[in-house]
Amino acid sequence: MHTDSAAEPRLAGGPATGLVAALDIGGTKIAGALVDDTGRIRVRVQRPTPAREDGETVMRTVEDVLAGLAASPLWPGAGAVGIGSAGPVDAFRGTVSPVNVPGWRGFPLVERVHRATGGRPVTLVGDGVAMTAAEHWLGAARGHDNALCLVVSTGVGGGLVLDGRVHPGPTGNAGHLGHISVDLDGEPCACGGRGCVERLASGPHIARRALENGWRPGPDGDTSAAAVAAAARAGDPVALDSFDRAARALAAGIAATATLVEVDIAVIGGGVAGAGEILFGPLRRHLATYATLSFVRGLTAVPARTGTDAGLLGAAAAARTPRA
Structure with a gap:
C-alpha cells in the first residue's frame, strides 16, 4: 500500500x-x-x-x-x-x-x-x-523479465517477476508458492489446505520427516534442517531422502508456476537453500521430470545472491x- x-x-x-x-x-x-x-x-x-x-x-x-x-x-x-x-x-x-x-x-x-x-x-x-524485488534489482534474477523467487525457510514464500516488473498482486501475496498443493492426498497444512509445498519443503518439515523415518541427531541434539543437511553430506540415507522429497515438492511447484506464467528462472533463498547441492542437486533432477513442455524445458534453478x-x-x- x-x-x-x-x-x-x-x-x-x-x-x-x-x-x-x-x-x-x-x-x-x-x-x-x-x-x-x-x-x-x-x-x-x-x-x-x-x-x-x-x-x-x-x-x-x-x-x-x-x-x-x-x-x-x-x-x-x-x-x-x-x-x-x-x-x-x-x-x-x-x-x-x-x-x-x-x-x-x-x-x-x-x-x-x-x-x-x-x-x-x-x-x-x-x-x-x-x-x-531484491533479487530482480541486485541479485540472480537481474536481467530476467520473467522469474520466480522463493524463500525456503521456516515456511515457503515467493514472488513473481512478469514482463520485467515485480508482480505483487492486489494484496501483495502473488507468487506464494508455498501453499500450492503438490500432493492431493497429502497431510493437512496449517493454511487449511492439504499436501502443500510448505508442508513438504520447509525446514521444520524436512527435519520432521527425517526424524519420523529414523534419523537421529548427533551429540549436540540439533534437530534442525541444517543438521539434517550436514548428515546428508555425510551420506546418511534418511537425511538424503528427506531433502530429496523436499526438492521434489519444490520442483513440482516451480514447474507448475512456470507452465502457468512462463518464468525461465527460479531463484531460491532462505535458510534451507544454505544446504547447497544437497538441495539443488535433486531439485534440478526433479525439475527435468516435471518441466517437460517445450516452453519450460529450459527452466533453471539457482541460489539467491542477496543473502540475509x-x-x-x-x-x-x-x-x-x-x-x-
Missing part, C-alpha cells in the same frame, strides 16, 4: 535517486536500514522481535528501529519508507497479520509507520515479494519504485 494513493502497488520502473528507509519485519528480528540508489546499506539498526508480546509492544520496537535510523545525519535525505513483512499482508489496506507475531492481526502498520516517520510515503510488501539482506534491499526497492 502507498499511503498517498489508493491504487494497487506496482513495483515497476527504475529506482529513483537518493536514500530510502527500509524495514524488514519478521518473527525473530526487526531490521531497519537507510539504502542508497546503488543498493548500498548506509545505516543499519536491528532489534529482536517481541513476537509473543501485544501488538503495541511490537510496534514500539518498530518505532525504536526507526528512531535509530532517524538519529543518523543521513535521515533527512530518506524520502520514502519501504516495508517487507512476514505475512499474510494486505498491501492494499496497509495491514499485516504475521502468523508468527500473534499480537498483530490486521494491524495498520503502514499508517503507523507513516505517522512515525513524519508523513513519509510508505510502501508495504510481503517478505517473499521483498526478496523477489534480501528483506531490507527488497523493501528499499519497493519504496524506490514510482507510485502507480
Whole structure:
C-alpha cells in the first residue's frame, strides 16, 4: 500500500535517486536500514522481535528501529519508507497479520509507520515479494523479465517477476508458492489446505520427516534442517531422502508456476537453500521430470545472491519504485 494513493502497488520502473528507509519485519528480528540508489546499506539498526508480546509492544520496537535510523545525519535525505513483512499482508489496506507475531492481526502498520516517520510515503510488501524485488534489482534474477523467487525457510514464500516488473498482486501475496498443493492426498497444512509445498519443503518439515523415518541427531541434539543437511553430506540415507522429497515438492511447484506464467528462472533463498547441492542437486533432477513442455524445458534453478539482506534491499526497492 502507498499511503498517498489508493491504487494497487506496482513495483515497476527504475529506482529513483537518493536514500530510502527500509524495514524488514519478521518473527525473530526487526531490521531497519537507510539504502542508497546503488543498493548500498548506509545505516543499519536491528532489534529482536517481541513476537509473543501485544501488538503495541511490537510496534514500539518498530518505532525504536526507526528512531535509530532517524538519529543518523543521513535521515533527512530518506524520502520514502519501504516495508517487507512476514505475512499474510494486505498491501492494499496497509495491514499485516504475521502468523508468527500473534499480537498483530490486521494491524495498520503502514499508517503507523507513516505517522512515525513524519508523513513519509510508505510502501508495504510481503517478505517473499521483498526478496523477489531484491533479487530482480541486485541479485540472480537481474536481467530476467520473467522469474520466480522463493524463500525456503521456516515456511515457503515467493514472488513473481512478469514482463520485467515485480508482480505483487492486489494484496501483495502473488507468487506464494508455498501453499500450492503438490500432493492431493497429502497431510493437512496449517493454511487449511492439504499436501502443500510448505508442508513438504520447509525446514521444520524436512527435519520432521527425517526424524519420523529414523534419523537421529548427533551429540549436540540439533534437530534442525541444517543438521539434517550436514548428515546428508555425510551420506546418511534418511537425511538424503528427506531433502530429496523436499526438492521434489519444490520442483513440482516451480514447474507448475512456470507452465502457468512462463518464468525461465527460479531463484531460491532462505535458510534451507544454505544446504547447497544437497538441495539443488535433486531439485534440478526433479525439475527435468516435471518441466517437460517445450516452453519450460529450459527452466533453471539457482541460489539467491542477496543473502540475509534480501528483506531490507527488497523493501528499499519497493519504496524506490514510482507510485502507480
